[in-house]
Amino acid sequence: QITLPTAPDFLWGASTAAHQIEGGNVNSDWWAKEHVAGTLCAESSGDAVDSYHRYPEDVRLLADAGLSAYRFSIEWARIEPAEGEISRAQLAHYRRMIDTCLAAGVTPVVTLLHFTLPRWFAERGGWFAPDAVDAFSRYVEIATDILGDVHHVVTINEPNITSMMLGASRRTNLDAAGLAAPDQAASEVQATAHRRAVEILHGLGHVRAGWTIANQVFQAAPGAEAARDGYAYPREDFFLEVARGDDFVGVQSYLRTVIGADGEPVPAGDDVERTLTGWEYYPQALGEALGYTHRITGGVPMIVTENGIATADDSRRIDYTRDALAGMARAMAGGCRVEGYLHWSLLDNYEWMSGFAPTFGLVAVDRTTFERTPKPSLAWLGKVARTGELP
Numbered sequence: 118q119i120t121l122p123t124a125p126d127f128l129w130g131a132s133t134a135a136h137q138i139e140g141g142n143v144n145s146d147w148w149a150k151e152h153v154a155g156t157l158c159a160e161s162s163g164d165a166v167d168s169y170h171r172y173p174e175d176v177r178l179l180a181d182a183g184l185s186a187y188r189f190s191i192e193w194a195r196i197e198p199a200e201g202e203i204s205r206a207q208l209a210h211y212r213r214m215i216d217t218c219l220a221a222g223v224t225p226v227v228t229l230l231h232f233t234l235p236r237w238f239a240e241r242g243g244w245f246a247p248d249a250v251d252a253f254s255r256y257v258e259i260a261t262d263i264l265g266d267v268h269h270v271v272t273i274n275e276p277n278i279t280s281m282m283l284g285a286s287r288r289t290n291l292d293a294a295g296l297a298a299p300d301q302a303a304s305e306v307q308a309t310a311h312r313r314a315v316e317i318l319h320g321l322g323h324v325r326a327g328w329t330i331a332n333q334v335f336q337a338a339p340g341a342e343a344a345r346d347g348y349a350y351p352r353e354d355f356f357l358e359v360a361r362g363d364d365f366v367g368v369q370s371y372l373r374t375v376i377g378a379d380g381e382p383v384p385a386g387d388d389v390e391r392t393l394t395g396w397e398y399y400p401q402a403l404g405e406a407l408g409y410t411h412r413i414t415g416g417v418p419m420i421v422t423e424n425g426i427a428t429a430d431d432s433r434r435i436d437y438t439r440d441a442l443a444g445m446a447r448a449m450a451g452g453c454r455v456e457g458y459l460h461w462s463l464l465d466n467y468e469w470m471s472g473f474a475p476t477f478g479l480v481a482v483d484r485t486t487f488e489r490t491p492k493p494s495l496a497w498l499g500k501v502a503r504t505g506e507l508p
């Protein structure tokens with residue numbers, strides 16, 4: 118019988134990201150990406166699921182299910198729509214989101230940057246601009262105005278994925294499994310930005326800060342151990358080593374990547390169950406990701422800031438989550454310090470270039486009426502949070 122820690126000591130909850138749920142984020146680089154001629158995006162984020170206006174209901178659904186933490190991101194493009202122009206109204210909007218969480222007894226976990234950049238920042242070079250760190254640091258300083266009584270702040274979401282995408286765009290191609298080698302310059306500038314942000318946030322005296330890493334669990338195909346070492350580790354070790362000494366590191370785990378003798382990813386076989394993102398159904402990834410992260414960071418406290426699957430079959434979401442949590446329990450029994458589990462995602466949302474088709478939510482959303490309909494998995498996770506047992 119597996120027993121897990123319970124809420125509220127353990128952060129049981131769910132994650133979202135502003136651009137994927139709010140709607141109307143017209144000042145961001147992603148809005149531009151979605152509307153450029155020849156866009157690779159399946160559709161525009163448009164109104165998303167209108168969480169910009171409906172977040173009180175989102176928080177209520179999470180709290181009523183018995184969950185105790187909500188990870189959401191605030192949008193730099195709204196807070197600083199033009200360089201040096203600060204929107205006090207948008208800061209007040211996100212402060213109201215934080216107050217709504219606190220009033221519902223929900224711990225806010227606030228992400229400052231979740232992939233999307235202000236258009237003005239992107240158009241003058243983004244992370245490759247010479248003053249990128251200064252511009253980001255100025256935004257973090259501004260954001261501290263609304264982070265009173267917020268104790269968990271994510272500086273940057275998945276810098277390794279950003280660096281891979283920038284690496285790919287530099288070479289205009291993606292490696293076999295869509296995992297381009299991270300662009301080293303982008304990796305280093307984000308690391309510097311992260312460290313500056315942590316310093317600024319620690320200046321508040323109550324914030325614990327960290328960044329979140331997409332943990333591409335790498336396994337060697339039989340007989341391919343050497344190839345795996347050459348392929349896998351540089352991709353995320355750099356970012357995990359940056360996290361050494363941080364207050365926490367966010368682990369974001371979904372699937373594994375198997376490396377063949379040629380050092381390249383081995384696509385999953387046709388007989389393998391796949392989810393709506395085309396990924397292999399592999400819930401064991403979470404336990405493996407926690408163990409690997411623990412090893413590379415030297416034991417920095419971890420929060421599972423994303424884990425879940427895109428599926429239309431909510432019973433498979435429950436099966437996946439049950440097995441993933443069993444792996445987390447084993448990792449914790451093995452010495453991993455895990456402080457929370459935030460499921461991706463609270464709501465069905467905009468899955469970037471794939472659009473709205475891959476549904477990750479514990480809550481379904483009608484995209485015409487924006488009506489929220491909790492799925493059985495929401496109550497299931499809430500029961501785990503309350504009892505510490507895996508039904």
Ligand code: GCO
Pocket residue numbers: 134137274275278331369423461467468469477
């Ligand atoms: C990411 C992001 C999320 C995704 C989720 C499913 O890891 O890409 O943090 O925005 O939607 O991971 O792909």
